[in-house]
Amino acid sequence: xxxxxxxxxxxxxxxxxxxxxxxxxxxxPKPHYDILIxxxxxxxxxxxxxxxxxxxxxxxxxxxxxxxxxxxxxRNTTIVRSNYMxxxxxxxxxxxxxxxxxxxxxxxxxxxxxxxxxxSLLHSPAARDAAARRYNTMRLTGSDxxxxxxxxxKANVPLLNYSPDARFPITGAAVQRRAGTARHDxxxxxxxxxxxxxxxxxxxxxEVIGVTRKNGQIENLETSRGSIGAKKIGFAVAGNSSRLxxxxxxxxxxxxxxxxxxxVSEPLKPLLDQVVVFxxxxxxxxxxxxxxxxxxxxxxxxxxxxxxxxxxLPIVQDVAECAMSILPCLGRVRLLRHWSGVMDxxxxxxxxxxxxxxxxxxxxxGWNYGGFKASPASGWYFADLIANDRPHQFIVNHDLKRFERxxxxxxxxxxxxxxxxx
Amino acid sequence: MxxxxxPFCGERDHSEFSYGGDATIEYPALDASIANWHDxxxxxxxxxxxxxxxxxHLNGCRMWLVVERDTMSHEIRxxxxxxxxxxxxxxxxT
Ligand SMILES: Cc1cc2nc3c(=O)[nH]c(=O)nc-3n(C[C@H](O)[C@H](O)[C@H](O)COP(=O)(O)OP(=O)(O)OC[C@H]3O[C@@H](n4cnc5c(N)ncnc54)[C@H](O)[C@@H]3O)c2cc1C
Ligand SMILES: [Zn+2]
Numbered sequence: 001x002x003x004x005x006x007x008x009x010x011x012x013x014x015x016x017x018x019x020x021x022x023x024x025x026x027x028x029p030k031p032h033y034d035i036l037i038x039x040x041x042x043x044x045x046x047x048x049x050x051x052x053x054x055x056x057x058x059x060x061x062x063x064x065x066x067x068x069x070x071x072x073x074x075r076n077t078t079i080v081r082s083n084y085m086x087x088x089x090x091x092x093x094x095x096x097x098x099x100x101x102x103x104x105x106x107x108x109x110x111x112x113x114x115x116x117x118x119x120s121l122l123h124s125p126a127a128r129d130a131a132a133r134r135y136n137t138m139r140l141t142g143s144d145x146x147x148x149x150x151x152x153x154k155a156n157v158p159l160l161n162y163s164p165d166a167r168f169p170i171t172g173a174a175v176q177r178r179a180g181t182a183r184h185d186x187x188x189x190x191x192x193x194x195x196x197x198x199x200x201x202x203x204x205x206x207e208v209i210g211v212t213r214k215n216g217q218i219e220n221l222e223t224s225r226g227s228i229g230a231k232k233i234g235f236a237v238a239g240n241s242s243r244l245x246x247x248x249x250x251x252x253x254x255x256x257x258x259x260x261x262x263x264v265s266e267p268l269k270p271l272l273d274q275v276v277v278f279x280x281x282x283x284x285x286x287x288x289x290x291x292x293x294x295x296x297x298x299x300x301x302x303x304x305x306x307x308x309x310x311x312x313l314p315i316v317q318d319v320a321e322c323a324m325s326i327l328p329c330l331g332r333v334r335l336l337r338h339w340s341g342v343m344d345x346x347x348x349x350x351x352x353x354x355x356x357x358x359x360x361x362x363x364x365x366g367w368n369y370g371g372f373k374a375s376p377a378s379g380w381y382f383a384d385l386i387a388n389d390r391p392h393q394f395i396v397n398h399d400l401k402r403f404e405r406x407x408x409x410x411x412x413x414x415x416x417x418x419x420x421x422x
Numbered sequence: 423m424x425x426x427x428x429p430f431c432g433e434r435d436h437s438e439f440s441y442g443g444d445a446t447i448e449y450p451a452l453d454a455s456i457a458n459w460h461d462x463x464x465x466x467x468x469x470x471x472x473x474x475x476x477x478x479h480l481n482g483c484r485m486w487l488v489v490e491r492d493t494m495s496h497e498i499r500x501x502x503x504x505x506x507x508x509x510x511x512x513x514x515x516t
Contacts, residue, residue: 220428250467252465253465253468255468256444256466257470257493272446281473304436304475304477305442305443306493307494308494308496312423313423314423314437347464354453359451372430403460403463416463
């Protein structure tokens with residue numbers, strides 16, 4: 001495999017781009033592996049990579065029913081931040097952000113991580129107080145966070161609707177400068193390529209359709225490409241966790257599957273340097289500009305449970321209204337595409353990285369809208385869990401029993417209604 | 423857009439309704455064990471396929487309905503009022 005380097009790019013430029021090889025192999029599945037990960041999204045691929053890299057493990061495969069990165073990995077709005085406050089989430093997302101900061105070097109693949117700042121608009125004294133508490137907590141725990149007054153905000157993000165006659169006039173912002181965006185496909189491809197180089201078999205078009213159990217363990221996964229056995233198995237299937245859980249005969253999870261849409265406009269000249277978030281009075285909206293110039297944005301989920309990867313029209317209208325209220329300059333911009341992905345919405349809005357009732361099965365699930373930013377740390381700690389068969393201290397409360405202990409990690413304070421988190 | 427045939431108002435856009443959730447959850451008695459309450463509050467069937475779910479016709483008659491809907495195709499198979507008394511009253515009328 002040719003490494004990416006300035007020299008190699010230069011040399012291939014001179015020699016007609018003939019020196020590059022394919023980025024990962026397309027192996028036939030073997031009948032047995034030491035470790036099988038189900039789901040070649042970001043979490044599954046990152047897990048396989050860190051299993052090989054951090055723990056020196058071999059004989060690993062990732063099974064994917066479609067193509068790698070074709071799920072939520074390739075459908076999200078690519079926002080990376082660590083402005084979480086609850087113990088458990090705080091350390092976890094900060095670790096993830098630190099991994100992002102070196103990810104392109106680590107993977108030898110440009111994931112285009114752009115720390116352009118994440119700007120949450122504030123509209124009331126109460127919102128400012130709440131933001132001060134959250135962002136001070138972040139600062140006290142080794143992250144960055146600041147509050148901007150209106151002048152600073154105007155100087156940095158000039159094109160917002162600052163009219164005092166707006167329905168919700170903007171009064172300032174809570175900002176995390178180290179936050180930003182990354183190229184989502186590149187992250188999936190970068191992890192896949194790096195994992196493949198360390199010997200991981202990535203097996204696409206291989207859907208898990210059944211689970212064979214023996215003595216409190218999983219013996220084989222039945223797939224569309226035959227039966228595959230493994231010593232240890234990890235599920236990382238984003239919106240489909242309940243279905244795999246059911247196949248394994250394990251009953252129910254504290255999860256509902258909901259869909260979230262995202263939108264991209266025609267490409268424009270540079271007009272927005274940051275990720276801007278607008279959330280007040282029932283509105284929910286986040287927007288950034290991609291490297292190709294498209295405005296990438298999204299809002300709430302579709303409000304009813306669904307496994308269909310397609311969105312509904314009322315949300316298109318909601319999101320367009322939000323766009324017009326904070327960036328009226330977008331009024332004549334045309335929408336290029338919109339799509340949706342199916343996510344595990346959990347009962348407290350926080351994920352699960354944990355052991356399960358079966359000795360050799362591990363679960364990675366419940367990522368809500370927030371799993372893109374989480375993917376490096378999720379892979380890191382899930383790999384650590386699988387390799388060592390015990391949770392790292394950062395994820396001890398990311399287990400399925402936390403509700404029994406009354407330990408909800410409810411960042412939003414929304415209660416046990418999955419559609420309200422995110 | 424999903425079109426929900428409200429038994430009181432007729433067929434309407436789903437945007438007139440507010441989604442409740444799984445209609446098959448049975449809440450246990452107040453003095454039931456923690457384990458029973460835990461399951462009712464936190465555990466979900468999360469069916470891919472036909473499921474019974476509650477919707478409220480918020481911008482219509484404001485009645486709670488039980489809708490049988492496919493969570494993959496969004497096809498609706500049946501709709502009835504959530505309160506059994508109401509369902510009966512509707513039947514008696516016809
Ligand atoms: C519209 C949208 C916007 C979002 N925006 C953001 C954002 O701005 N920031 C952020 O942090 N997060 C965001 N998220 C959340 C984030 O995308 C997800 O939490 C994250 O991608 C989920 O992890 P994953 O990449 O492993 O999932 P996926 O890419 O969905 O991977 C799961 C894989 O499992 C496979 N699979 C499922 N069932 C089987 C089976 N039976 N056999 C084999 N394979 C199977 C699927 O095909 C899929 O490829 C967004 C999500 C959506 C939908
Ligand atoms: Zn009605």
